[in-house]
Each structure stands twice: as structure tokens, then as C-alpha cells.
Amino acid sequence: MSAASAAHEKVEAEEPSPPPAFLRSPAAAPRPAAAGAKPAATPGRGGKATAKQPPPAHPADASARSRGVLEALLRLLPKGWRDSTRDYLVLMRMDRPIGALLLLWPTWWALWLAQGDFPPPHLLVIFTIGVFLMRAAGCVINDYADRWLDPQVERTRGRPIAAGRVTPRAALVLFGVLMLLAFGLVLLTNTRTVLLSLGGAALATLYPFAKRHTHLPQVVLGAAFGWSIPMAFAAVKGGGANVGWFDALPPLCWLLFLANVIWATVYDTEYAMVDRDEDIAAGSKSTAILFGDDDRMILGVLMATLILALVLIGSRAGLHWVYYLGVAAAAGLCAWQQWLIRARERAACFAAFRNNLWLGMVVWAGICLALALKHPL
Numbered sequence: 001m002s003a004a005s006a007a008h009e010k011v012e013a014e015e016p017s018p019p020p021a022f023l024r025s026p027a028a029a030p031r032p033a034a035a036g037a038k039p040a041a042t043p044g045r046g047g048k049a050t051a052k053q054p055p056p057a058h059p060a061d062a063s064a065r066s067r068g069v070l071e072a073l074l075r076l077l078p079k080g081w082r083d084s085t086r087d088y089l090v091l092m093r094m095d096r097p098i099g100a101l102l103l104l105w106p107t108w109w110a111l112w113l114a115q116g117d118f119p120p121p122h123l124l125v126i127f128t129i130g131v132f133l134m135r136a137a138g139c140v141i142n143d144y145a146d147r148w149l150d151p152q153v154e155r156t157r158g159r160p161i162a163a164g165r166v167t168p169r170a171a172l173v174l175f176g177v178l179m180l181l182a183f184g185l186v187l188l189t190n191t192r193t194v195l196l197s198l199g200g201a202a203l204a205t206l207y208p209f210a211k212r213h214t215h216l217p218q219v220v221l222g223a224a225f226g227w228s229i230p231m232a233f234a235a236v237k238g239g240g241a242n243v244g245w246f247d248a249l250p251p252l253c254w255l256l257f258l259a260n261v262i263w264a265t266v267y268d269t270e271y272a273m274v275d276r277d278e279d280i281a282a283g284s285k286s287t288a289i290l291f292g293d294d295d296r297m298i299l300g301v302l303m304a305t306l307i308l309a310l311v312l313i314g315s316r317a318g319l320h321w322v323y324y325l326g327v328a329a330a331a332g333l334c335a336w337q338q339w340l341i342r343a344r345e346r347a348a349c350f351a352a353f354r355n356n357l358w359l360g361m362v363v364w365a366g367i368c369l370a371l372a373l374k375h376p377l
Contacts (some may be wrong), residue, residue, distance in 0.1 A: 067095045087160040088174060091143060092136035098357055100135040102267065103225050105360030106260040107131055110232035112367050113252060113317055116374075123189070123235050127228065130185045137178035138204045138224065144171045145208035152282045153275050186231075192238035192248055193231050200227035215290035218272065222264030229257045252316050259309035266302050266334075267356040269295065270341060273349040296341060303334040310363060319370035326366020333359045 070089060074082045093099055107127050111119035143150065143161045150162035160166040179201060186197040203224035210217035230249050238248030265287060272279065272288035273295065279286055291298045310327045313319075337352040 066097055070095050083165075087165045091140055091160045091166055091171065091174070092178075093139040094136070098354060099139070100132050101357055102264075102360060103135050103228065104128065104131045105364050106226060106256070106263075107228040107232055108364050109260075109367055110229040110253070110256055111236065112364070112371060113256065113313070114233040114236035116317075117371055119236060123232075126185050126188055127232060127235070130182050131228065133178050133182040133185070134200070134204060134228075137175050137182065138207065140171050140175040140178065141205055142208040144168055144175070146211075149279075149282050149284055153278045155275060189235045190239040192234040192245070196227070196231045196234055200224070200231060203227055211285050213285075215285045216287060217285065218265045218268040218287045219261060221268050222261035225264050226257045226260035229253060229260060252313065255309060255313055255316065259306055259313065262302050262306045262309065263356070263359070266299055266306065266337075267353050269299060270337065270349050270353040270356075273341065273344060274346050274353075295344070296338065299341075300338060303331075303338070307331045307334065314370070318374075319367065320373040321370075322373060323366040323370035326362045326364075326369075329362040329366075330359050333362070 070086070074086055077085060089095070111124060111127060143159050146156070147161045147168060150156040150159050156162060161168060161171055183197065183201075186194050203220065207217065207220045207224045210220040214220075230253055233250070233253040234248045237243065237250075238245075269287045269291065272286040276286070276288045280289060288295060307327060307330065310330060311324070314323045314327065333355055337355055340348045340352040340355070342348075
């Protein structure tokens with residue numbers, strides 16, 4: 001479920017910076033060696049062969065700004081701890097916050113709509129921290145499941161497990177710790193939310209393995225990312241002894257969940273279009289591969305369905321008309337994404353994926369403004 005930007009290479013000041021290899025055309029991007037293979041030799045000065053540099057500490061799609069913040073914080077640690085700490089933070093995608101934000105926006109949509117106003121502060125804190133913990137756990141188990149695939153893909157071969165800097169066993173231990181911390185937060189809510197969290201944990205664990213068996217892992221990701229929606233409704237509405245499941249999880253909740261599944265399918269398909277050629281060669285599955293040459297048309301249908309779902313959400317929730325300005329902005333961003341991916345270039349597909357950060361934000365802003373005008377101070 002995913003944030004992320006292209007890494008830059010250090011070059012001479014007078015030379016233009018080339019794009020990172022994972023955003024070049026497949027012909028220009030060098031094919032990475034298989035997992036466990038020895039580094040290939042390249043000609044050095046005087047004709048002597050020199051070994052290629054090992055994969056970088058940060059994968060090629062790390063956010064440059066977040067990476068800078070991470071490195072600044074690491075300098076506060078003793079020097080001997082920095083490399084291993086960096087590897088575990090990168091494994092949890094702390095250098096790529098966009099994925100956490102794509103999970104955060106629908107969680108906040110649900111909290112505000114379930115409350116019909118500003119949500120209870122303690123629930124806002126619990127769910128916000130929980131988003132980052134669950135996203136980190138999902139990334140760890142994803143890299144564990146993809147340890148056979150990541151070394152074969154230029155964009156991901158620098159990830160800690162793929163590069164051999166973190167062992168699979170250590171990754172599983174970290175995954176367990178993150179899941180326990182997230183479950184500890186859920187215990188601060190109510191029984192219904194705790195029960196629902198078990199389904200969320202199952203989805204988060206199963207998603208990374210879906211790409212081996214189905215061409216629809218993006219749909220599974222949407223369900224995993226969207227499971228915070230029924231949990232948020234249950235936390236807000238389901239605490240009373242006389243409250244039934246239907247009252248705690250009304251149709252509005254499931255309409256919002258459906259909208260998020262559609263949205264996640266859209267943005268993760270755009271993301272998968274970046275790696276489509278390498279995924280085909282490696283035997284991985286995705287909606288980008290399934291849709292083939294019809295990808296833009298199918299994404300257009302999904303985007304239109306998403307906008308319709310957002311309109312129905314506003315109608316069912318009785319939101320102020322200002323909410324529909326946010327929906328209109330979301331429709332405009334969908335149109336912009338279609339323009340970006342028109343030639344299916346890697347860099348453009350990656351930019352379209354990142355653009356969804358703003359889509360989630362404008363919908364949340366529309367909900368907040370609509371509820372504020374419905375309940376003026």
C-alpha cells in the first residue's frame with residue numbers, strides 16, 4: 001500500500017543529472033543480477049576490471065527529502081549503530097512516507113464521517129499511530145515475501161532484504177514486534193474494533209503473497225488499506241452495549257470501503273506499470289499485467305466509478321455542498337493522471353502514482369470543510 005521519489009546520482013556540476021535507472025526505458029535500464037550472484041566486473045582505469053558497487057543503502061525509489069531527514073536523525077546515534085538502524089528504517093519504508101499517507105487519508109475520511117464532526121482526540125491519535133505501524137509492518141512482510149522478486153527489479157534491488165543487509169529471520173521478528181505494537185493500540189478502543197483488527201492483520205499478512213497466485217493483488221491491497229475504515233467506524237460508533245453491528249458499521253462505512261478499494265486499485269496499478277516488463281520476466285502478477293494494452297481505458301472506468309462513489313458518500317452523509325468541490329478536484333486529478341500515463345512511460349506512471357497523495361488530501365479537506373459548515377462553532 002503506497003509514499004516515494006526518484007533517487008538522484010552524484011555527477012559533475014556541469015553535466016545534467018540522468019534519471020535513475022528504474023525510471024528509464026527498459027532498454028536503457030541495466031538488468032540486475034539474480035539474488036546471490038557475485039557482482040559483475042566492469043572495466044576500470046588502465047583496462048583493469050573492477051567490481052560493481054553494492055546496492056545502495058536506500059532503494060532507487062526513496063524520497064530524497066525523507067532520506068535527508070532520516071540521515072540527519074541517524075547522525076544522532078553512535079556511529080556503530082547507524083548502518084543497521086538505517087537498514088531497518090528503510091525496510092519499514094521510513095524513507096518513503098507516501099504509502100503511509102495513502103493509508104492515512106481514508107482512515108481520516110472514516111473517522112470524520114463516523115463522528116459527523118471532529119473525531120475524539122484519543123481515537124485520532126490511536127488510528128494515526130496505528131496507520132504508520134501497520135504500514136511499516138506491511139512493508140516488512142512484503143519485502144520478506146518478495147525476497148525472490150526484488151533482486152530482479154531495478155527499482156527494488158536495493159531494498160535491505162534483497163541486498164542482503166537484513167536477514168529474512170530478522171525481518172519476521174520485526175514484523176511480529178510491529179504487529180504487537182499495533183494490536184496494543186487497538187486494545188485501547190472497544191471489543192468490536194479489536195475483533196475487526198484480526199481481519200486487518202490477516203489481510204496485511206496475505207497481501208504480499210497474492211501476487212504469486214492472482215493478477216489482482218492491487219484489489220487485495222485496497223481491502224488491506226481500507227480495513228481501517230470499518231475499524232474506525234466501530235471505534236467511534238460501536239462502543240455502546242446496545243449498539244448492534246449494523247449500527248456500528250452502517251452502509252456509509254461499506255460505501256467508503258468500496259471507494260477505497262477502487263482508489264487503491266487505481267494507484268497501485270499505476271505503480272505496477274513502472275515495473276511491468278520486469279514483473280512479467282520474473283513471473284510476478286499484477287493488474288497492470290492483467291489489463292495489458294487496455295490499462296488506460298480500465299483505469300478510466302475505475303476512476304469514474306471512484307468519483308461516483310465519492311458523490312454517493314456525500315449524498316448519504318448529507319454533506320454540505322462544499323464537499324463536492326473536493327470531489328471535483330479529485331476528478332481533475334484523475335484526469336491529470338490519465339494525461340501523465342498516456343504514453344505509459346515509467347517516470348510518468350510513477351508521477352501519476354504519487355499524485356494520489358493530493359487526491360486523498362482534497363477529499364479529506366472537502367469532508368472537513370463540509371462538516372465544519374454543518375456544525376459551525
